[in-house]
Amino acid sequence: MFVWLQHFAPLLERFEQLFSGDSRVFLTARTALAGGTSFLLCILFGPLAIRWLQRRFRERIGSDSEKLNELHAAKSNTPTMGGLFVMGAVALATLMWGDLSNVYVMLGLATTIGFGALGATDDWIKLRTSRNGLKAGTKMAGQIVLSLSISVVLLYQQKGLPQQWEVIWPIGNIGVSLGTLWIFWGILVMAGSSNGVNLTDGLDGLASGCTIFSGSAFTVLVYLAGHKTLSEYLSIPHIPGAGELAIVIGALVGAMLGFLWFNCHPAQVFLGDTGSLPIGALLGLAALVTKQEFLLVIVGGVFVIETLSVIFQVGWFKLTGQRMLRCSPLHNHYLFAGHHEMKVVVRFWIIAALLALIALASLKIR
Numbered sequence: 001m002f003v004w005l006q007h008f009a010p011l012l013e014r015f016e017q018l019f020s021g022d023s024r025v026f027l028t029a030r031t032a033l034a035g036g037t038s039f040l041l042c043i044l045f046g047p048l049a050i051r052w053l054q055r056r057f058r059e060r061i062g063s064d065s066e067k068l069n070e071l072h073a074a075k076s077n078t079p080t081m082g083g084l085f086v087m088g089a090v091a092l093a094t095l096m097w098g099d100l101s102n103v104y105v106m107l108g109l110a111t112t113i114g115f116g117a118l119g120a121t122d123d124w125i126k127l128r129t130s131r132n133g134l135k136a137g138t139k140m141a142g143q144i145v146l147s148l149s150i151s152v153v154l155l156y157q158q159k160g161l162p163q164q165w166e167v168i169w170p171i172g173n174i175g176v177s178l179g180t181l182w183i184f185w186g187i188l189v190m191a192g193s194s195n196g197v198n199l200t201d202g203l204d205g206l207a208s209g210c211t212i213f214s215g216s217a218f219t220v221l222v223y224l225a226g227h228k229t230l231s232e233y234l235s236i237p238h239i240p241g242a243g244e245l246a247i248v249i250g251a252l253v254g255a256m257l258g259f260l261w262f263n264c265h266p267a268q269v270f271l272g273d274t275g276s277l278p279i280g281a282l283l284g285l286a287a288l289v290t291k292q293e294f295l296l297v298i299v300g301g302v303f304v305i306e307t308l309s310v311i312f313q314v315g316w317f318k319l320t321g322q323r324m325l326r327c328s329p330l331h332n333h334y335l336f337a338g339h340h341e342m343k344v345v346v347r348f349w350i351i352a353a354l355l356a357l358i359a360l361a362s363l364k365i366r
């Protein structure tokens with residue numbers, strides 16, 4: 001919407017090219033403004049949204065673990081589906097500050113709306129019926145269809161790029177061509193990341209705080225990928241136009257900062273699948289666009305570990321009839337061990353921050 005401002009700054013065009021790569025106008029400033037806008041939207045309208053959610057959508061505690069239900073008993077009836085106003089803030093900030101002629105921006109909006117709608121459907125069924133949300137197969141099918149659609153558009157958009165079909169190992173910048181199998185890779189990355197954040201969203205502020213660090217790292221990564229000079233300097237793939245995706249991811253970071261204001265312990269509102277599914281999908285999209293899928297494993301290391309803890313727990317139980325952890329995902333293991341919820345959350349935040357720094361520092365390891 002505000003891209004028209006370029007007509008009032010012809011004298012700064014050459015100066016701006018040094019900072020925004022192939023962006024048409026003031027990408028750095030617009031990214032900051034998108035983050036600031038989504039933050040303010042969440043802070044200003046959060047209380048109103050929470051009151052609205054309180055009347056309609058309240059958390060129902062009912063897991064298969066009696067001890068976990070006991071530990072979380074105080075959270076019953078807390079408003080949920082907070083992802084509605086978080087993703088709304090992301091979408092509105094993107095519409096205000098993004099270049100809507102850019103395919104990556106539109107893919108970001110489609111990811112936000114598509115995965116948000118899928119998560120909202122799951123939450124609505126869980127809260128308004130006796131069912132525990134969508135069936136696992138139906139939910140996964142929805143994620144696959146959305147990921148497939150976005151991956152196909154992304155592949156077409158990057159047609160002609162040297163790395164179009166490649167998966168790139170960051171150290172050494174070694175690319176392996178997958179051919180048409182890249183489509184399945186795209187589905188795996190987006191759906192896997194979406195589920196990873198969803199599994200992590202189990203304690204007050206855990207998923208939202210970790211997203212701030214991982215989202216900040218990918219805001220930098222998409223910015224660098226869209227900047228020809230900086231991407232060449234760092235020996236990372238240059239993806240023309242990718243810098244505009246920084247608007248969307250920057251807006252996500254701002255929205256999560258605003259949401260954390262209300263989601264920190266004791267939480268006044270929860271994300272629900274409405275928020276957790278699109279958050280993970282957006283991180284997956286950023287990784288696919290920049291060809292930094294392996295860095296996503298580091299940047300989103302907390303989400304990866306949480307997911308693996310569930311997989312290993314289930315697999316080990318089927319093999320031996322015993323549990324590796326007291327309760328999965330991993331954060332519940334520490335709760336069962338007697339650690340205070342906030343101690344677990346803050347320590348996971350520290351790990352997320354360190355992993356984001358390590359991932360960015362690794363860009364110069366060649």
